[in-house]
Amino acid sequence: MIPLHYAPEVAAAKEAGKAIVALESTIITHGMPYPQNVETARLVEGDIRDTGAVPATIAVMDGKLHIGLTDDELDTLAQTKNVAKLSRADMAACIATGGTGATTVAATMIAANLAGIHVFATGGIGGVHKGAETSFDISADLHELAQTPVTVVAAGAKAILDLDKTYEVLETLGVPVIAYGQDMLPAFWSATSPLPAPLRMDTPSDIASAGQMRAAMGLPGGQLITNPIPADAEISAETLAPIIAQALNEAETQGIAAKAVTPFLLGRIFELTDGASLVANIALVRNNARLAAQIACVWTP
Numbered sequence: 001m002i003p004l005h006y007a008p009e010v011a012a013a014k015e016a017g018k019a020i021v022a023l024e025s026t027i028i029t030h031g032m033p034y035p036q037n038v039e040t041a042r043l044v045e046g047d048i049r050d051t052g053a054v055p056a057t058i059a060v061m062d063g064k065l066h067i068g069l070t071d072d073e074l075d076t077l078a079q080t081k082n083v084a085k086l087s088r089a090d091m092a093a094c095i096a097t098g099g100t101g102a103t104t105v106a107a108t109m110i111a112a113n114l115a116g117i118h119v120f121a122t123g124g125i126g127g128v129h130k131g132a133e134t135s136f137d138i139s140a141d142l143h144e145l146a147q148t149p150v151t152v153v154a155a156g157a158k159a160i161l162d163l164d165k166t167y168e169v170l171e172t173l174g175v176p177v178i179a180y181g182q183d184m185l186p187a188f189w190s191a192t193s194p195l196p197a198p199l200r201m202d203t204p205s206d207i208a209s210a211g212q213m214r215a216a217m218g219l220p221g222g223q224l225i226t227n228p229i230p231a232d233a234e235i236s237a238e239t240l241a242p243i244i245a246q247a248l249n250e251a252e253t254q255g256i257a258a259k260a261v262t263p264f265l266l267g268r269i270f271e272l273t274d275g276a277s278l279v280a281n282i283a284l285v286r287n288n289a290r291l292a293a294q295i296a297c298v299w300t301p
Helices: 008-016 036-050 071-079 091-096 105-114 140-147 163-172 204-216 237-253 258-272 276-298
Strands: 004-006 020-023 054-061 064-067 084-086 101-103 119-121 151-154 177-180 199-201 223-226
Touching: 004 008, 008 020, 008 054, 020 036, 020 105, 020 276, 036 054, 036 071, 036 276, 054 071, 054 091, 054 105, 064 105, 084 091, 091 101, 091 105, 101 105, 105 119, 105 140, 105 151, 119 276, 140 163, 151 204, 151 276, 163 177, 177 204, 199 204, 204 223, 204 276, 237 258, 258 276
Parallel strands: 004 064, 020 054, 020 119, 084 101, 119 151, 151 223, 177 199, 177 223
Antiparallel strands: 054 064, 054 101
């Protein structure tokens, strides 16, 4: 039996039929230092509540799959060292062995689906890393989107990735990629990119309806909603390009690979932008949380 543990707020929301939005936990354990990580997590949860939904931050703690965290649990997770970074491959093993782990996009989608939560807000999804033609470094997030029926709201794929290849894989896998309110895909820290959006929707209601229609048709998988970062928080692609290139070169030189790549790159970009990338990251996550809450609130049970 799956040891699902609902936070009291989430359990009450499920009982009352209220809208719930899932949140990942790697942004807490691998995204920023304490106490900024827990402060940001609480801001994001607050944005969801202010929009009329209930937040459910997901994590594995002591072998239990938590659907929502209390304030004390959130603070404990934020200060725990050496937390595992969980995806589809190792999530069950962590639970079975009584471990503690933070959920990536893929793992959060799995947990959200188990808990009957339709909408999930994150910063950016993983994807095809630059140089994947030789490293084969491709995130499990892409295949999860193709098989798990959860609507994921993100600022697109992370800008450190090969965006062209990432979206090509999503197209091949049959994942709907929907730009919110614009005709081009965003590029995480940048609101726009040269890539045209396969689909555009301008209202949370249309997005919810599209997700429900996929379910009614028996189509597997979820949908990716790419939500541009607010204009006053974005960093231009021209500014970021040489910084990302430097961070990628350093990662290759130091032999950093697999799950360690993304945290290393994000950390170096934070340093090279004098912290501007983290400010932008917080703004885009909060923006995604608000949109996800709006979608959840119009999702018909």
